[in-house]
Amino acid sequence: MLQASERPNIYCETLGPDQFGIIEKPLTLAEQIYNKVWLRKLAILVVLALAWEIYGRWLDNPLLVPPFSAAVQALISDVANGTIPKRALSSIEVLLVGFAVGTVLAGLLTVFAISSKIGTDFLDTMTAMFNPLPAIALLPLALIWFGLGDGSLIFVLVHSVMWAVSLNMLAGFRGVSATARMVGRNYNLKGLRFVGQILIPAAFPSILAGLKIGWAFAWRTLIAAELVFGVSSGQGGLGWYIFESKNQLEIPEVFAGLLTIILIGLAVENGVFRLIEARTVQRWGMQT
Amino acid sequence: MTGGPALASKTTPDTRLQSAQQAPRGRTAPNQEAGRPLLDVRGVTMRYKTQAHLITATYRVSFSVLQGDRFVVVGPSGCGKSTLLKAVGGYLSPTEGEIILKGERITRPGPDRMMVFQEFDQLLPWKTVLENVTFPLRTTGALNGKAATDRAMQYLEKVKLSDFAHSYPHMLSGGMKQRVAIARGMAMEPDILLMDEPFAALDALTRSRMQDELLALWDETRFTVLFVTHSIPEAIKLGNRILLLSPHPGQVKAEINSVPRGQENSNEAAALGREIHDMLFADQITKAPDAAGE
Numbered sequence: 001m002l003q004a005s006e007r008p009n010i011y012c013e014t015l016g017p018d019q020f021g022i023i024e025k026p027l028t029l030a031e032q033i034y035n036k037v038w039l040r041k042l043a044i045l046v047v048l049a050l051a052w053e054i055y056g057r058w059l060d061n062p063l064l065v066p067p068f069s070a071a072v073q074a075l076i077s078d079v080a081n082g083t084i085p086k087r088a089l090s091s092i093e094v095l096l097v098g099f100a101v102g103t104v105l106a107g108l109l110t111v112f113a114i115s116s117k118i119g120t121d122f123l124d125t126m127t128a129m130f131n132p133l134p135a136i137a138l139l140p141l142a143l144i145w146f147g148l149g150d151g152s153l154i155f156v157l158v159h160s161v162m163w164a165v166s167l168n169m170l171a172g173f174r175g176v177s178a179t180a181r182m183v184g185r186n187y188n189l190k191g192l193r194f195v196g197q198i199l200i201p202a203a204f205p206s207i208l209a210g211l212k213i214g215w216a217f218a219w220r221t222l223i224a225a226e227l228v229f230g231v232s233s234g235q236g237g238l239g240w241y242i243f244e245s246k247n248q249l250e251i252p253e254v255f256a257g258l259l260t261i262i263l264i265g266l267a268v269e270n271g272v273f274r275l276i277e278a279r280t281v282q283r284w285g286m287q288t
Numbered sequence: 289m290t291g292g293p294a295l296a297s298k299t300t301p302d303t304r305l306q307s308a309q310q311a312p313r314g315r316t317a318p319n320q321e322a323g324r325p326l327l328d329v330r331g332v333t334m335r336y337k338t339q340a341h342l343i344t345a346t347y348r349v350s351f352s353v354l355q356g357d358r359f360v361v362v363g364p365s366g367c368g369k370s371t372l373l374k375a376v377g378g379y380l381s382p383t384e385g386e387i388i389l390k391g392e393r394i395t396r397p398g399p400d401r402m403m404v405f406q407e408f409d410q411l412l413p414w415k416t417v418l419e420n421v422t423f424p425l426r427t428t429g430a431l432n433g434k435a436a437t438d439r440a441m442q443y444l445e446k447v448k449l450s451d452f453a454h455s456y457p458h459m460l461s462g463g464m465k466q467r468v469a470i471a472r473g474m475a476m477e478p479d480i481l482l483m484d485e486p487f488a489a490l491d492a493l494t495r496s497r498m499q500d501e502l503l504a505l506w507d508e509t510r511f512t513v514l515f516v517t518h519s520i521p522e523a524i525k526l527g528n529r530i531l532l533l534s535p536h537p538g539q540v541k542a543e544i545n546s547v548p549r550g551q552e553n554s555n556e557a558a559a560l561g562r563e564i565h566d567m568l569f570a571d572q573i574t575k576a577p578d579a580a581g582e
Contacts (some may be wrong), residue, residue, distance in 0.1 A: 179407045182379060184396040187424040197427065201414040285411040285458025 040192035063251055078253065084241070084260055091222060091237030092264070094150055098157025099218045103211065104156065106166035111195055113166075114173050123170060127163045134162035135221040139228060153225055161214040162223040168210025170205030205281045212273055216265075223261060297497045325352035327376065327480055331385035334371045345371040346538035348385065351531050353480065357505060360515045360527030360546075362373060368538035369516045373484050376514060377403050390479060392442055399428045402473035406485040408465045411457040411472075417444065420470045430476060443475040444468075446505060463494040468543060470502070474511060486561040487522070499525055503549070520564050526551040532567055541567050 033039060048067050056067030078084045113123035135156040142152035176199055184198035200207065226239025238243070238257055245253035281287040329352070334345040345368030353359045361369045374380045376387055378397040387394045389401065402424070404410070411420050421440035425431045431439055444450045447467040457465055466486050473481050483526050487495045499522065504515070517523055524546050532541040544564075547557045 140398065177407070177409050179405050179410045182377075182397070182403065182405070183410050186377070186399065186401075186403050187380070187427050188397070188399055189427060193427070197423075198412070201412065204414070225292065238438055280414065284456055 017227070023255040037123065065250065066252045066255060070252040073258060075256035075259055078256055084238075084256065087236060087238050087257075088260055088264065091226070091239070094153050095157065095218055095222050097150075098154045098222070099161055099215060102158040102161025102163055102218070103153065106162045106210075106214075108175060109162070110166045110169040110173065111192075113170055114195075114199070116119060118174035120170075123166060127167050130159065131163040131167065133159075135217075136224050136228065139225055143229065148229065151221065156221055156225055157218050160217040164217055165207075165210040165214040168206050168213065169203065172206025172210070173199050175206065176202040201280075201284075204284075205286050208273070208276065208281065212269075215268065215273075219261065219265065317570055326357075326390060327353040327514065328388040329372075329376070329385070330388065332372065332375060332382040332387060333384035334368055334375055334380065335383045336371070336380070338477060343539040346533070349533070349538060349540055350385075350541065353512060353529075353541055356510045356512055358513050358515065358526055359527045359531065360523040360529070361531045361533060362517055362520060362523040363533030363538060363541075364535045364565070365518060366535040366538075367533040369518075369533055370484055372533075372538065372555075373403075373482055373514065373516045376480075377401055377482050384452050384470060399430070399476055400479045401482055402476050402478040404466070404469045404483045404486045406488050408457075408462055408489065410469050411465055413457050416454050416456055417449060417460070417468050420457065420468060421475050424472065424476055428476070432523045439475050440471075443471040446474070446508065447471045447501065462493075463498055466490065466498060467501070470505070474505070474509070477511075479512065481511055483513060483515045485517055486515075488517070488519075495522075502526065520561050520568075521552070523564070524557050524561055530564070531544065532564060534568070534570075541570075 023043040027035070052065075056062075056065050056070070059065055062070060073082065109123055109126075112119040114120070138156055139152065142155045146152040146155055180198060180202050184194050189197055222237065223239040223242075226237045227243050238261060242254050242257035245251075245257060256265055277287065298518055330350050331348045332350070333347050336343055336345065349368075349372060351359075361372065363369050371380065375382055376389075376394065378394050378401065381395065394557075411417075412423065414425060418437070421444060422436040425436040425439060430436075439452060439455065444453055447470060449467055450466060451473065452460060452464065457468070460468065469486065470481075470483075487498050490498060501520075503526065505511075515523075515526055517526075527546045528549075529543065530546050531543045534538065536543050544560075547554060547560055551557055
């Protein structure tokens with residue numbers, strides 16, 4: 001048993017940096033390749049496409065599942081002759097209008113909700129009622145109110161976007177830290193300036209998540225609505241293209257239409273939203 | 289209040305007088321009479337409601353802060369010192385009494401009383417260090433354009449962070465974030481800087497360095513600061529005037545002078561620390577006489 005007083009002080013020499021073999025070493029090429037996110041994702045896509053191709057050939061029934069190559073061929077030929085770009089453009093046009101209107105309305109509703117108690121109750125009640133209501137269920141009514149055209153499409157789009165986005169926005173605003181709020185009030189920020197300068201940036205991760213969900217909801221609703229009543233103002237969108245192709249038993253074209261929707265989704269997710277994330281929440285260290 | 293007068297005679301009381309005379313800036317309103325306090329807290333009672341209780345945080349607290357004071361409020365947790373500081377900040381209003389700054393009653397938050405919080409998230413994460421400092425200058429209309437940037441850089445240099453002006457807050461360490469918050473508060477050149485345990489979340493070494501830096505900054509600009517802490521050594525080191533609050537609810541135990549600058553390791557400071565400790569924990573000592581740390 002050593003007493004505390006008997007223990008000597010111990011001093012050690014540390015090694016200088018030149019006495020170590022390796023302090024920093026570059027990763028191997030394989031490790032560097034594996035670290036690229038887009039490469040890993042591309043690999044996943046290639047594997048999925050291969051599985052599809054093999055299954056399609058093994059099944060040998062192009063009316064049920066045409067192989068991946070046939071779908072790609074149909075896609076390329078319809079892109080080349082302008083059918084798909086035209087259809088996609090008409091879908092996206094309606095989609096953007098509906099998405100924008102829905103988002104703006106959600107923003108207004110949420111600002112109203114955080115500025116008064118009755119506003120919070122209003123938003124709570126409205127989202128509880130309408131968020132679970134499928135947009136497609138409103139389509140018959142919309143058709144009666146707005147006729148067979150873009151009006152009714154935009155109506156159901158706004159419905160599908162608005163509630164999801166405002167729920168996320170409200171959750172984001174409620175989660176803003178008390179310190180950040182006090183900082184804003186310390187600078188005499190009030191009303192809309194307070195919302196714009198403090199609340200929106202502070203709640204941006206939630207708002208962005210809401211926008212992503214809203215975007216996906218909008219796509220689903222739009223394609224489904226087009227499948228149900230198709231042509232609007234003489235020119236159909238992607239949903240109608242899929243419906244038409246199915247009626248003519250051009251199954252590779254059906255898959256081409258589905259692929260187009262997937263491709264647009266990927267482009268928006270990886271192009272637009274990823275870019276916004278990198279420029280905002282990631283740069284600000286709110287998300288890793 | 290029993291220990292108050294005795295202590296005041298023991299320690300040299302003129303640090304406060306000195307600083308009041310030396311206040312070098314044009315921040316003092318010209319019509320302010322000499323000796324009139326910058327901040328006057330008069331009989332402030334703070335009460336707030338929780339779900340089940342009505343809690344009295346402070347009871348009839350009065351004190352005055354003079355221009356150039358380093359006024360420290362010290363007390364154990366539960367003495368309502370943070371609540372009191374938030375009332376001076378204008379975030380809470382007193383249920384009784386009033387708080388007067390430069391002859392005007394405080395009713396709401398404002399940029400004439402810049403707050404430095406304990407939390408690291410007081411810096412807005414979507415703005416760079418420089419933008420964080422210029423933001424209040426611009427939004428309050430104090431300065432614009434290049435003038436705001438120049439002022440911000442000037443204060444960032446004072447806290448030795450000009451190299452990090454374009455970094456985002458999440459890239460900085462805790463101590464650096466607090467330095468940015470201090471620079472931000474000082475750049476506004478407020479009437480009084482309110483600091484709510486700004487170093488409490490820092491490790492001991494960083495904390496001690498930050499205290500030295502704050503004192504160096506004070507030597508340079510002689511700002512008025514109201515500082516809240518639960519650490520007695522910090523109060524003795526940083527303050528020229530110390531207000532002791534008792535817990536549950538917070539009441540003034542004493543308002544005393546600290547030891548002169550640079551003597552925070554002297555015997556006098558140690559004696560003062562013991563006195564403060566005894567005063568703050570007087571209630572516990574009566575319950576357990578053996579526990580008195582003499």
